[in-house]
Amino acid sequence: MTTRFAVIGLVASDLAASLAFYRRLGLVFPAGAEEQPHVEAELPGGLVLALDTEQTIRSFHPGWRPPAGGGRVSLAFRCDSPAAVDALYEELVGAGHHGELKPWDAFWGQRYATVHDPDGNGVDLFAPLPAPAE
Incomplete structure (x- = not known):
């Protein structure tokens, strides 16, 4: 089995604001993405940028907390x-x-x-x- 890099995942504290930001950069997210807990945009070359709400992450990792000091990506x-x-x-x-x-x-x-x-x-x-x- 060959492993390949496929997804860049970001946790969004405000999904609508993050979608607006990345759409200004030309990424395409599905209509109504603001209402979803997880959304994806396909990037050139087949990679995917995935955005999850904090609530989504906490649904399977209850102890998760945002990194101190802002973004790490x-x-x-x-x-x-x-x-x-x-x-x-x-x-x-x-x-x-x-x-x-x-x-x-x-x-x-x-x-x-x-x-x-x-x-x-x-x-x-x-x-x-x-x-x-x-």
């Missing part, structure tokens, strides 16, 4: 261009999400920024920078 979304990184960062911050790291030209050749989802998980936005003219 970081996700990264590739944007079409450096300008798209800036625009998406401004859109998310303008919608009330915490901007952790404003867009900047990283030394590794990407336009890069970080925002937090509603539960404090880091979400990186990036796009390759144009190759320097020679």
Whole structure:
């Protein structure tokens, strides 16, 4: 039997807010997902992002508590261009999400920024920078 990585799971303290955040990043969740205890969005390559409410987790793990200090997961979304990184960062911050790291030209050749989802998980936005003219 071969094991393969298949699901990224996040626990949402406010499922509707998390769905709105990830939908702004282009993920597709089923209609009515806000009313469900567990929802999934298929990612490119066949991975799945699963969101569960805190109540769902406690239904099978009664002693579960959110990690102290906020999120412990970081996700990264590739944007079409450096300008798209800036625009998406401004859109998310303008919608009330915490901007952790404003867009900047990283030394590794990407336009890069970080925002937090509603539960404090880091979400990186990036796009390759144009190759320097020679």
